[in-house]
Structure formats: structure tokens, C-alpha cells
Amino acid sequence: MPVRRATTWREVAGAQCGLIARRQLVELGYHDHYTDSRVAAEQWQLVSEVVVCTTTGTLTREQLMWAGVLHAGRGSAIGGLTALERRGLRNWHRDEITVLLPKSHNLQPLEGVRFVETRRPIGLFATGRLPTWRAEPAALLCAGYTAGANTALGLLAAVVQQRLTTPGRLLEDMRRLHPLRRSKLFRANLQDVAAGSHSLAELGVARMCRDQGLPLPDRQVRRADASGRDRYLDCVWHLADGTIVILEVDGGFHMEVGHWESDIRRERDLVTTGAVVLRCTSREVRDVPERVAASLRAVGVGRSSA
Structure with a gap:
């Protein structure tokens, strides 16, 4: 049975934590003068030139995530540590929200959101109503380009230790993300994680033993x-x-x-x-x-x- 399409802004905004894009309003038949009159009456608030919030007051963290994805447009998704936060990762919180979007976007900045352009197939790795990358590609891409190899290895160890994924699933998605920076290092350390290492320190001991012949x-x-x-x-x-x-x-x-x-x-x-x-x-x-x-x-x- 086909899913009924939303026909009012309340239905769309209600499914998006109160946020809605101007393009969505236009598709529903609400043109800019309708939006501008709501904002002028202080019933709605502008979040950016292309996104409005149908509630007033400070945006919640989830609302800001929606704002970032709607601002970036179709084909974007929550990524990086923000995606891992949504998947349940603890002790790696960053205030700034990460949104992935296709390369060659000319996008105005949005306070509190970091937009990361990528040539990776964003939609292939995203799930959910609020498009969010799965734990494996989010962790691998973040680890590949974060400053410092130790921080990168610690992140991969953490997502396994906290049972968000397994070394096998990470290795599988490494192939999908090829080429990936630090992939050789990741592959060796994920084998150690699979063998029982549960922290960055233990991974360091395994590396030391291999290098020192122990x-x-x-x-x-x-x-x-x-x-x-x-x-x-x-x-x-x-x-x-x-x-x-x-x-x-x-x-x-x-x-x-x-x-x-x-x-x-x-x-x-x-x-x-x-x-x-x-x-x-x-x-x-x-x-x-x-x-x-x-x-x-x-x-x-x-x-x-x-």
C-alpha cells in the first residue's frame, strides 16, 4: 500500500523536529510571502536563508542537526562524530555538528554546523528519517582525516569497545571507502582489536610487540x-x-x-x-x-x- 504524501507544512515540519526548508514549503504550495508573513508575525523564525523553524526560542541539538541537513539540501547527511553520537558513542562529544554534502556546493555557513564536502556516495551510507551515516563509515572517514593517528586509532577502538560495530564490519566498509587515508594502519590495528585489545594503550602494546620482536x-x-x-x-x-x-x-x-x-x-x-x-x-x-x-x-x- 503506497505511503500517503504529506500535504501540509505541519505534517512535514512535525516529522523534522519543527524545521522545514523553503523549497519544501513551495512544493506544498506555500510561497515565500506566506513564510515571510509568519516570520514577521514572530510565529516562525528564520534559521538560514533557506530554512525556517516553526517554533520560537533556541534550537535544540536535534533541531540544529535538522537545520544543517535542510540547509545543505538533498543528498546531505549527518556524519563524523555527530553521526556516531546519534549511534550511541560516548565520551567523544563535540559541540559542532558535522553535515556531509556533495562536492562543489556553494553553501552559506550556518552557526554551530560544520559542512564537509565529500565525493563519497553519501546516500549509500545514510539511514533514517534524519539522514545519518552508519557507524562504520562515519568512524572510518572521521578517523582517516582527524589530526593525529593516535586519536584516529582511539576512535576506532572506542566504537568497537562500545559495541557500535565490529572489526569485521569496519574492515568491510574500508573496502567500500577505498581509497582511505591511513587504511594500512587501520587494518593492522583492527586485527588487534579483533584479537582482544580494548583500548588505545593495548593497541600500542600490540604494535610495540610487533616492532620489537616480542x-x-x-x-x-x-x-x-x-x-x-x-x-x-x-x-x-x-x-x-x-x-x-x-x-x-x-x-x-x-x-x-x-x-x-x-x-x-x-x-x-x-x-x-x-x-x-x-x-x-x-x-x-x-x-x-x-x-x-x-x-x-x-x-x-x-x-x-x-
């Missing part, structure tokens, strides 16, 4: 400490002589007093079980991996690993 550790291993409590350990090597070597990678938040004391207690409880516990910072893994590798070799990793 065996890859087991990651996110559950082990009981001396008090019987289960601990999830970043990286674990089981040596041939039965020794267990644990590497704990500390990020910046470990410097906070509460975390610092907790880490000391955690290390003490693990050492009393007979494990060898080494600690390093994520900066060391990134900037001086050879030093961390030398410490691991000193306690037997690489020479006597099972």
Missing part, C-alpha cells in the same frame, strides 16, 4: 588476586617456566589520587600471587616503546615465553 600478550585476562577478587589485566605473558608477567599500562587518569591508590593496592595483590608486574605509561608505549620492550625482555618475555 610475542603478543593475552589481553583483558581475568585473574584472581591474593584476596580472591577477579581482576581484568591489560596484557599477560605466560612464560615457559610457569612465570606470569603482567604489564599494566597507565593513562592520565591513573595520576588521580583515588586511582593511584587503587592501582598500588591492585599491584600489591597481584604480586603476592607470584606474578611479575611491570607498569608503564601510555606515553612510554607510544614514544619510547624500546624501553618498555627492554624491561619485558629483562624479566624473560621473548626468551622463555610458552
Whole structure:
């Protein structure tokens, strides 16, 4: 049964969080004088030259997303970190909204919205009433062109860790997005994510092991400490002589007093079980991996690993 087409501005605006484009109004038979009279009577407000809001007051975040897509016109979609926000990504919020649109658009700016031109097939990756890119292409394209490879890898690890996607689906969409900047780096690190790495620090350890000729550790291993409590350990090597070597990678938040004391207690409880516990910072893994590798070799990793 065919879907009934909207016939009034209320129906269209109601489906678009109160926003409507002038072109949509014209298609419905409401010409510019009708729109201008509503704005003059302060019943509506102009958001841009081509978009009006049928409510007054400050736009909500969702309304601003609609405004961005309607302002950019047909063929545009929510992308980047904004698309990932809509898909459920946490802790990567940016106030600015990202809207993707086809190349060669001559578009006036819109406050609070960043318009990104792309030759990628926008519609192929967009879903929903408010066109929004799927998590995989949004994360990959954002990671490909964000400043800093570590930030890019952290983003890909985050979308997998937060269960928005899987390494396999990311690798599949990498082929659809070819050519993609940093694709070789992404492919190698996604294999590590699939093997169990759950953070950027763990990805750094895997990269360090490959570069320094060390065996890859087991990651996110559950082990009981001396008090019987289960601990999830970043990286674990089981040596041939039965020794267990644990590497704990500390990020910046470990410097906070509460975390610092907790880490000391955690290390003490693990050492009393007979494990060898080494600690390093994520900066060391990134900037001086050879030093961390030398410490691991000193306690037997690489020479006597099972």
C-alpha cells in the first residue's frame, strides 16, 4: 500500500523536529510571502536563508542537526562524530555538528554546523528519517582525516569497545571507502582489536610487540588476586617456566589520587600471587616503546615465553 504524501507544512515540519526548508514549503504550495508573513508575525523564525523553524526560542541539538541537513539540501547527511553520537558513542562529544554534502556546493555557513564536502556516495551510507551515516563509515572517514593517528586509532577502538560495530564490519566498509587515508594502519590495528585489545594503550602494546620482536600478550585476562577478587589485566605473558608477567599500562587518569591508590593496592595483590608486574605509561608505549620492550625482555618475555 503506497505511503500517503504529506500535504501540509505541519505534517512535514512535525516529522523534522519543527524545521522545514523553503523549497519544501513551495512544493506544498506555500510561497515565500506566506513564510515571510509568519516570520514577521514572530510565529516562525528564520534559521538560514533557506530554512525556517516553526517554533520560537533556541534550537535544540536535534533541531540544529535538522537545520544543517535542510540547509545543505538533498543528498546531505549527518556524519563524523555527530553521526556516531546519534549511534550511541560516548565520551567523544563535540559541540559542532558535522553535515556531509556533495562536492562543489556553494553553501552559506550556518552557526554551530560544520559542512564537509565529500565525493563519497553519501546516500549509500545514510539511514533514517534524519539522514545519518552508519557507524562504520562515519568512524572510518572521521578517523582517516582527524589530526593525529593516535586519536584516529582511539576512535576506532572506542566504537568497537562500545559495541557500535565490529572489526569485521569496519574492515568491510574500508573496502567500500577505498581509497582511505591511513587504511594500512587501520587494518593492522583492527586485527588487534579483533584479537582482544580494548583500548588505545593495548593497541600500542600490540604494535610495540610487533616492532620489537616480542610475542603478543593475552589481553583483558581475568585473574584472581591474593584476596580472591577477579581482576581484568591489560596484557599477560605466560612464560615457559610457569612465570606470569603482567604489564599494566597507565593513562592520565591513573595520576588521580583515588586511582593511584587503587592501582598500588591492585599491584600489591597481584604480586603476592607470584606474578611479575611491570607498569608503564601510555606515553612510554607510544614514544619510547624500546624501553618498555627492554624491561619485558629483562624479566624473560621473548626468551622463555610458552
